[in-house]
Amino acid sequence: MSLFMLGRAKVPHRKNTANMKAERIPAPTSVTLLTSQHIGAPATPTVKVGDKVKVGTLVAEASGYVSSPVYSSVSGTVKKLEPHLMYNGRSCQAIIIESDGEMTPDESIAPPTISSFDELSAAVRASGLVGLGGAGFPTSVKLDAEKKGLIKKIILNGAECEPYITSDTRTMLDDGEYIKAGVELLQKYVSADEVIVGIERNKPECIANLTSLFAGNEKVRVVSLPDTYPQGAEKILIHNTAGLDVPEGGLPADVGCLVMNVTSVAFLAKYAESGMPLVEKCVTVDGSAIKSPKNLIVPIGTPIKDVIEAAGGTSCEVGKILYGGPMMGMAVYSDEEPVLKNTNAITVMNKKDAEPKKLYPCIHCGRCAEICPMGLNPTLYAKAMKVSDPADRRARLNDAKINLCMECGCCSFVCPSARPLVETNKLAKADLRAAQNK
Amino acid sequence: MNKLTVSSAPHIRSSSATNRVMLDVIIALLPTAIAGSVIFGWQAIATILICVLSSVLAEFIYNLILKKEQTVGDFSAAVTGLLLGLNMPANFTEIWWQCIIGSAFAIIVVKCLFGGLGANFANPAITGRIFMMICYTGTVGKSVFPIIGSAELSTGATPLVVLGSDNISSLPSLFDMLLGLRGGAIGEVCILALLVGFVYLVVRKVIYFETPLIMIGTVFVLSLLVSNDPVYALYQVMSGGLILGAVFMATDYVTTPINRTGKMIFALGAGLITVLIRLYGSYPEGVSFAILLMNILSPYIEKWTAKRPLGAKRVKGGTK
Ligand code: SF4
Ligand code: SF4
Numbered sequence: 001m002s003l004f005m006l007g008r009a010k011v012p013h014r015k016n017t018a019n020m021k022a023e024r025i026p027a028p029t030s031v032t033l034l035t036s037q038h039i040g041a042p043a044t045p046t047v048k049v050g051d052k053v054k055v056g057t058l059v060a061e062a063s064g065y066v067s068s069p070v071y072s073s074v075s076g077t078v079k080k081l082e083p084h085l086m087y088n089g090r091s092c093q094a095i096i097i098e099s100d101g102e103m104t105p106d107e108s109i110a111p112p113t114i115s116s117f118d119e120l121s122a123a124v125r126a127s128g129l130v131g132l133g134g135a136g137f138p139t140s141v142k143l144d145a146e147k148k149g150l151i152k153k154i155i156l157n158g159a160e161c162e163p164y165i166t167s168d169t170r171t172m173l174d175d176g177e178y179i180k181a182g183v184e185l186l187q188k189y190v191s192a193d194e195v196i197v198g199i200e201r202n203k204p205e206c207i208a209n210l211t212s213l214f215a216g217n218e219k220v221r222v223v224s225l226p227d228t229y230p231q232g233a234e235k236i237l238i239h240n241t242a243g244l245d246v247p248e249g250g251l252p253a254d255v256g257c258l259v260m261n262v263t264s265v266a267f268l269a270k271y272a273e274s275g276m277p278l279v280e281k282c283v284t285v286d287g288s289a290i291k292s293p294k295n296l297i298v299p300i301g302t303p304i305k306d307v308i309e310a311a312g313g314t315s316c317e318v319g320k321i322l323y324g325g326p327m328m329g330m331a332v333y334s335d336e337e338p339v340l341k342n343t344n345a346i347t348v349m350n351k352k353d354a355e356p357k358k359l360y361p362c363i364h365c366g367r368c369a370e371i372c373p374m375g376l377n378p379t380l381y382a383k384a385m386k387v388s389d390p391a392d393r394r395a396r397l398n399d400a401k402i403n404l405c406m407e408c409g410c411c412s413f414v415c416p417s418a419r420p421l422v423e424t425n426k427l428a429k430a431d432l433r434a435a436q437n438k
Numbered sequence: 439m440n441k442l443t444v445s446s447a448p449h450i451r452s453s454s455a456t457n458r459v460m461l462d463v464i465i466a467l468l469p470t471a472i473a474g475s476v477i478f479g480w481q482a483i484a485t486i487l488i489c490v491l492s493s494v495l496a497e498f499i500y501n502l503i504l505k506k507e508q509t510v511g512d513f514s515a516a517v518t519g520l521l522l523g524l525n526m527p528a529n530f531t532e533i534w535w536q537c538i539i540g541s542a543f544a545i546i547v548v549k550c551l552f553g554g555l556g557a558n559f560a561n562p563a564i565t566g567r568i569f570m571m572i573c574y575t576g577t578v579g580k581s582v583f584p585i586i587g588s589a590e591l592s593t594g595a596t597p598l599v600v601l602g603s604d605n606i607s608s609l610p611s612l613f614d615m616l617l618g619l620r621g622g623a624i625g626e627v628c629i630l631a632l633l634v635g636f637v638y639l640v641v642r643k644v645i646y647f648e649t650p651l652i653m654i655g656t657v658f659v660l661s662l663l664v665s666n667d668p669v670y671a672l673y674q675v676m677s678g679g680l681i682l683g684a685v686f687m688a689t690d691y692v693t694t695p696i697n698r699t700g701k702m703i704f705a706l707g708a709g710l711i712t713v714l715i716r717l718y719g720s721y722p723e724g725v726s727f728a729i730l731l732m733n734i735l736s737p738y739i740e741k742w743t744a745k746r747p748l749g750a751k752r753v754k755g756g757t758k
Binding site for chain 2: 006010011012163235236239245246247248250318319320321322326327328329330331332333334335347349353354356357358360361362363364365366367369370373374375376377379401404407409412413414415416417418420422423426
């Protein structure tokens with residue numbers, strides 16, 4: 001099997017924080033809660049300036065099916081509601097809450113009653129859970145594939161293939177019991193006949209821990225994945241664990257799979273136990289400019305600079321700050337930006353690392369096409385984007401299956417000429433979207 | 439706070455670099471250049487140098503005149519010059535000015551006018567060689583013989599010409615062929631040095647090991663089939679520019695298909711055409727033409743051999 005596993009890029013691991021238990025940071029003085037921390041419609045604020053809130057108080061409700069509610073992560077007073085320009089160039093509402101430093105939980109918080117699939121689905125929805133591994137897709141929407149009887153396999157993503165990040169590693173080591181409880185909860189109400197946990201083999205302790213925890217549950221299988229990138233990419237994970245290929249344009253549910261991040265599953269169990277919605281995250285703070293890398297438990301909405309401070313600060317001038325790791329992370333324009341629901345790491349790079357690699361023309365060496373886990377040829381997109389006739393250009397992009405590109409970054413990573421391949425692919429997709437919306 | 443860099447992911451890159459790749463090719467060619475210089479003497483050194491210098495200078499001046507960004511630092515012009523020089527006979531006194539013209543042709547016409555590095559469809563060194571063979575057949579096509587080794591080595595025709603005739607007994611021994619004690623171009627004779635370069639390129643992951651092996655293997659097998667004589671087939675493999683071409687020119691990135699399977703088909707085709715030209719063509723040597731022909735077919739091979747993307751819908755008649 002291993003021979004046919006996809007995702008073979010040798011990116012550095014740099015898991016400096018793998019042995020560091022997450023520490024809780026002191027209450028921030030203020031948090032910025034964005035109404036758009038997920039894929040789909042932004043949530044609608046339910047509070048106004050001056051309102052008193054506590055940890056777990058609803059501040060914005062889901063506004064549609066593909067949406068997710070937002071809860072206060074501190075106790076204090078709503079100071080401001082204002083538009084906020086996000087890292088991705090889009091705008092949404094920001095709810096700014098001044099903390100009283102007490103972190104008092106909301107009294108109304110109580111464990112949900114879950115005795116049927118519908119109640120599970122409602123609970124997941126109410127918990128504010130979104131895909132914690134990266135994309136931030138509302139978990140309840142994925143789960144609802146069950147209603148159509150689509151879910152045959154539940155796949156737990158414990159690959160954690162990005163350099164630096166170890167927050168899932170810590171969940172697998174410290175919260176294994178919760179992962180187990182979460183899986184049992186899912187097994188009770190979801191008709192899947194198999195649960196597969198995929199973990200990269202550079203985390204033998206995690207594999208050992210989960211294997212022993214699930215020893216009595218014969219429907220659960222822990223699979224060791226290659227320690228190459230991108231094992232955690234959904235389609236690659238499904239291929240490497242279940243041997244199934246998600247069809248072009250389809251979703252994991254089309255091949256009967258529900259993919260959930262290990263930390264999401266652990267959260268689910270915690271929520272079922274306490275009823276405390278998603279208000280904090282374990283965040284790995286690392287990178288070449290960080291003095292002492294750490295795993296921190298951070299209230300959602302905490303400004304990045306407070307998180308860096310809590311980790312012990314920087315050791316040199318900062319060049320770049322990322323939400324997430326260096327392969328797929330998003331660069332932020334300011335260290336005032338808040339931690340989001342799906343922020344699993346903050347990577348802080350020094351000036352030197354932030355400098356671009358020397359650019360050369362494409363020499364057609366084929367490294368990008370060889371490494372692409374999706375089997376694409378990125379040079380075709382770069383060529384297509386040079387075509388000025390829109391119809392011809394878009395036909396070429398479609399022929400070369402640009403829609404299958406998951407922007408994993410392997411192609412740009414290996415390119416000896418430092419071609420901006422992923423960037424080109426993003427532009428190309430935007431070009432196709434623009435044509436569709438016309 | 440100082441200004442943060444905001445750029446698209448990924449934010450780390452591998453250490454591979456295009457100028458380093460080119461440098462690796464130059465390093466891989468050094469044993470061959472040194473062996474050629476030992477075998478053929480100062481005329482070889484001077485020929486190699488003039489090709490390298492005029493190639494680099496041609497690109498430098500071209501960029502200067504057209505006010506383009508200077509690109510000689512990527513070392514690709516040096517690679518072209520080195521390869522061209524190694525494809526010349528050690529006949530400096532007669533061909534030095536032809537080398538200058540050939541280098542300028544390879545760099546300016548075959549590479550720069552098509553858009554520079556990465557944009558040319560044919561291999562500049564090979565096209566430059568063919569251009570010179572056609573223009574200066576008498577001097578560039580001349581066989582120069584080793585200045586070292588036994589006396590009978592420095593007379594007669596090159597092994598390839600001998601192979602084509604009935605006078606097989608005048609061939610150098612296979613061992614001499616391996617060392618390069620025979621007539622031919624500077625860089626094509628010493629098989630041992632070429633193999634050292636081949637191993638280096640494979641170890642450095644610059645080329646796939648199978649590309650040269652398939653091309654050479656095809657020539658061997660076909661020669662064996664027509665002659666039923668393994669020794670004859672070995673001579674076919676070791677003579678002419680086959681090894682030089684297979685290791686260094688049939689593996690050129692720009693002018694071969696992008697996928698690994700495409701490269702295999704390219705090598706197979708190049709080997710096949712080499713044998714056809716050698717046996718049935720009017721030229722004794724077919725490697726350059728074979729590679730050039732395959733360069734032209736390369737975009738089509740690339741299309742046929744495109745991988746089927748993960749989960750992509752199968753369309754009748756291929757992997758569209
Ligand atoms: S890796 Fe870079 S240089 Fe090589 S073919 Fe791809 S884009 Fe071109
Ligand atoms: S083309 Fe897309 S899927 Fe393929 S390596 Fe590049 S970013 Fe990843």
